Amino acid sequence: MVIKDREYRREYSQNRLRSRALIGKLLEKSSITGGDLVYDIGAGCGIISEELAKRQARVIAIEQDNKLFNRLKQKLGDNPLVTPRHGDFLTESLPSQARYKVFANIPFAATAGIVRKLLFSQNPPDDCYLVMQKEATQKFAGTPTETLSSLILKPWFEFRILHNFRRTDFAPVPTVGIVLLQAERKKLALVEAKYTHLYRDFVAYGFSQRKSALKNALKGIFTYSQFMRLSRDLGFRPESDPTDLDFQQWLGLFNFFYRRVDRERRELINASGERLRRQQNHLKKIHRTRK
Numbered sequence: 001m002v003i004k005d006r007e008y009r010r011e012y013s014q015n016r017l018r019s020r021a022l023i024g025k026l027l028e029k030s031s032i033t034g035g036d037l038v039y040d041i042g043a044g045c046g047i048i049s050e051e052l053a054k055r056q057a058r059v060i061a062i063e064q065d066n067k068l069f070n071r072l073k074q075k076l077g078d079n080p081l082v083t084p085r086h087g088d089f090l091t092e093s094l095p096s097q098a099r100y101k102v103f104a105n106i107p108f109a110a111t112a113g114i115v116r117k118l119l120f121s122q123n124p125p126d127d128c129y130l131v132m133q134k135e136a137t138q139k140f141a142g143t144p145t146e147t148l149s150s151l152i153l154k155p156w157f158e159f160r161i162l163h164n165f166r167r168t169d170f171a172p173v174p175t176v177g178i179v180l181l182q183a184e185r186k187k188l189a190l191v192e193a194k195y196t197h198l199y200r201d202f203v204a205y206g207f208s209q210r211k212s213a214l215k216n217a218l219k220g221i222f223t224y225s226q227f228m229r230l231s232r233d234l235g236f237r238p239e240s241d242p243t244d245l246d247f248q249q250w251l252g253l254f255n256f257f258y259r260r261v262d263r264e265r266r267e268l269i270n271a272s273g274e275r276l277r278r279q280q281n282h283l284k285k286i287h288r289t290r291k
Contacts, residue, residue, distance in 0.1 A: 014107045015170035015178070016044050017131070022169060023051045026180060029162050031127045032057055032101055039125075041089045041104035041114060045071040046082070048103060053081040062089045089114060094121050105131040115140055119153055119183060127184050129162070134177035137161060141181060145243045146250070148207045152200050154247045155191040158184045190251060195258055198266075202254050205269040206242050213239045221257065221265045230256060 034056030040049045043061035052059045059082045063069040069086045076082040102125045141159035142150025163180040191199045209217035215238045231238045234252045
């Protein structure tokens, strides 16, 4: 069955899935089962929420657009498994302790904010399925090369591209490639909770030095002999750029750093992650206010 829905808001950059059958096939690939609490972000008129409810999931359907929310509420407001919420997901409170999952065709313009809110929360989802632009997926999944965003998340999440959509699967038809990204929370984190900020500061420091080679970016925290040994043991060239290393190599660098590097040199990276986030937020504000 094809859904004809031309009522969308361009400022939300959202292209709506047209086929219930396709949504059903995608849900079959997911871990979502009856009784799961699932967030549908940018629910529109409720096509995904309805399919989730058919599988006996308990759905929180969030929609910001007034007209679409009214249609959502009219269509699914009486369904005991669906809770429609009118508002911006970025201002919504997530469960503080309850386990939950996400399956959503998110507004593309809000991709970065939605991913940050979900995956950096104190209680992130057990499993997350997001329809998003392929370019954004590469940033978070670290394909074909790792990014700062992918490295910061990979100790806690496993990323997979589950489906490549055809552009005609959406209305209106997008001009960019769209995929379904899964971010599954790892049962055993690869970085201990007490070292979370240290790990993120370490990676941010390595990416923010603006030097051509990693050996120059990290020379303040590793001695020459330490770095050369690490490059040999972990299998990368000393002249490598930060993006040339894969996640396991970065994890190897960090494991050596927190076990063997003295406190004085640790201070060099202190709060690097937070400083980088502030710089990025400042640049985004400048970009938004330019005319």
